[in-house]
Amino acid sequence: MTTPILPGAKIGVLGSGQLGRMFAIAARQMGYRVHTLSPDNDTPAGQVADVEITAAYDDLDAVRRFASSVEVVTFEFENVPSATALAIAEIVPVRPQGEVLHVTQNRQREKSFLGRNGFPVTPFRPVSTLSDLQSALQKLGTPAILKSAGFGYDGKGQVRITSVEQAEDAYRGLGPAEMILEAAVDFECELSVVVARGMDGAAVDWGVIRNSHHRHILDVSTAPAEVPPSIERAAKKIAHAVVQELDVVGVLCVEFFLTRDGRLLINELAPRPHNSGHLTIDASVTSQFEQQVRAVCGLPLGSTELLRPAAMANLLGDLWEHGEPNWHAGCGFAGVKLHLYGKTEPRAGRKMGHLTALAASPAEAELLVTSARRALLSQYAPAPSTMLQSLPSSERQME
Ligand code: AMP
DSSP: OOOOOOTTSEEEEEOOSHHHHHHHHHHHHTTOEEEEEESOSSOTTGGGSSEEEEOOTTOHHHHHHHHHTSSEEEESOSOOOHHHHHHHHTTSOBSSOHHHHHHHTBHHHHHHHHHHTTOOBOOEEEESSHHHHHHHHHHHOSSEEEEESBSOOTTTTEEEEOSGGGHHHHHHHHOSSOEEEEEOOOEEEEEEEEEEEOTTSOEEEEEEEEEEEETTEEEEEEESOOOOHHHHHHHHHHHHHHHHHTTOSEEEEEEEEEETTSOEEEEEEESSOOGGGTTHHHHBSSOHHHHHHHHHTTOOOOOOOBOSOEEEEEEEGGGGTTSSOOHHHHHTSTTEEEEEOOOSOOOTTOEEEEEEEEOSSHHHHHHHHHHHHHHTTOSSOOOHHHHHHTSOGGGOOOO
């Protein structure tokens, strides 16, 4: 058995966004030291880390110095060059290992891996040329979605094609690059399962989470998803099989479409904690970030028990359009927790923070969290008595 890396040790994180920040908070709570490396400074993760290194991912001298100063390296951002993961792995373990990054950072490789291993995926065709796209459209039909194979997230690098005539414009808009064409799935809802797997191969999940997106960006997640037990069992089984097949040590999220005829199709994998799992910070015994710390350090995994139904609402930069959100009003909702990522530039579509609500049911939690988010846009803080009226009965109790 590999010797565990114990509290007091230094953990390196590649990437410095909000996922790194929440990882660093969990790691420091457990007494670890955290070093981050990314091309930016004063970053969400760097602000709470012990050491923030500013260097390009392909500056291999800086990367090697970073690796030499820590005992294990993990990442919060999968678009790190393979050469970087390889250079680190010569010095300290990288968890999950570089091969997981290699597969999941490219949609063609990821979907081919899933298809090859018998996992249900959205119908797709690889596209490199305009004629590939035209024949893929013949096969898959319209509507379809053309996606760049690399560096895509939150709907970036995607174009919806509703007729064959749009092929050339869509291709020129994204290309020339590796792409995939996917059939547009007519889904009932979107679901995700976050799984953590330790050094000993034991894996745990947080159940099925229900996700709704707005303009291709996650908007609200609720847990439990309240899907039929057969769907829940199937989604969890697939997620565990994926994490096993990829031999992940760490956290991985499987995003699904549940089609109107009851089939689960994998949309995407994320080999790290995921936005839909942020609610585990407030709602579960062990959060996805603490679990990433435990997994990459070789500690036993913690309980994933959900303490109460929960909902998470993202706070995008759009909320700042007319000035600073009304934090006082938002914090007046007693069952709601505020998480901000320390980003100073609120751009439209940029994830600046999130709110989590706990309540008696997922529907109540969703109502509460979206009401609190709406209150952030109010101009004046309402009197506390008014706010309490607007809460579900179970939440009418000030902390
Ligand atoms: P992605 O970046 O691929 O996860 O896409 C972001 C969001 O766009 C998804 O969560 C869906 O809401 C939507 N989307 C992406 N691909 C498809 C598809 N093939 N069919 C229907 N909706 C999709």
